[in-house]
Amino acid sequence: MITRGRNGGLFLTALFIIAAGFGYLLAVQFEPTVNKAYVVSAQNVELVEIMKGLEKENDSAAQRIVDLRGQLGELESKGAATSDEVRVLTQQLGELRAKAGLAEATGPGVIVTLSDSSRTPTLSDDPNYFVIHDGYLRSVVNLMRRYGATAIAINDQRVLGNTPIVCAGPIILVNSSRMSPPYVITALGNPEMLADSISQDVFFRVLEVYRDRFEITCSLETKTSVTVPASLNNAAFKYAAGAK
C-alpha cells in the first residue's frame, strides 16, 4: 500500500482546506440554480395565467369595438339618407376618421420584414445580435415617418402617434398586443421614395450587416397595393383640453 505522506499533518491540512473549498463551491453553485428554477417558474405560471385571461378580455373587447363601429356605420348611412346636410357631415366624419387612423387604409407602399435569426448563437456569441428588439421596430417606424409614410402598421396593429412599442421579455408589445417574429412593418406612401430612403439609411444598413453576420431576417420590398388595418384605439383626450 502506497501511503506517501498520507497521515502527515501538512497533507491533512491541505485535504481539509481543499475539501472545504470544494464544499463551498458546491453549495454556492447549487443555491442560485435551485432558487431560480423554483421561485421564478412558480411565479411565471401565475403570471402566464393572468396574462392569458387578460388577452382573452382584450380580444373580446376588440371584437366589441369592431361590432359597435359597424353599427355606428349603419346608423350614419341611415342618417345620411335623411338630408343633404347630414350626408356632407357624414362624409367629413369618414375623412376625419381615415386621417385619425380609425379606418382601414389601402394604397401603394413598402413592407419591411424583420425576424429573429434562425441560427443558434454559440457560447462566444452575444445572443442580443440574434433577436429583433423593440428598438429596431421603433427605429424602422421612425424612418418610415421621416420619409413620408402616411399610414403604418406592425403585423395586425396600426401604429399611430400614441402607439407604444415596448419590450416585454421574449416578445414585443405593440398597442399592448403581443407580437412575435416575424415582424411585418407596412407603410403607405410613395414606394420608390420610401424604399430608396430606407435602404440608404444608416440604421437599415446596420440591420443588413446583422442579417449577413447573424442571419436575422431583414427585407424591404415595394408594393403597388398594401393595406393597413384600422386602429382600435379611440384616442380619448381625457386629460387634455384645447388651450384657449
Added chain:
Amino acid sequence: MVGFVTVCGLVLGIIIGILRPVHIPAVYSKYVGLALLAGMDSILGGIKGYLKDSFDATVFLSGFLINSLVAALLGYLGDQLGIDLYLAAVVVFGSRMYQNIAIIRRVLLKKEA
C-alpha cells in the same frame, strides 16, 4: 483519519457556502460547474485508488487542484476562441467518472463475495 478530515472539510465548506453565499455571475457559473466536475472526478479516482490500494496522496491532491483549475480555464479559453472546449472536459471527466464508478462497484462486489 483521512475520510474524517475530508468529510469535516466538506461539511464546513457547505455550511459556509449556505450561510455566506457569494453570488457567482451566470457567465462564470459554467466554469465553476466545470471545476466541480473535475473535482468530483478526482474524488471518485481517489476512492478507486484507495480501494485498489494504489492511493497516492500527492497525486490525488495535485490532480484535484490542477484538473479543476485547468477544466475551468480551458472552458474559458474555449469560449474566448469560439470553440465549445468545455465539452471536452465534460466528456473526459464524465466518462471517467462512469469508469471509476464501475471499477469501484466491481471492487466492492468482490469484497462482499
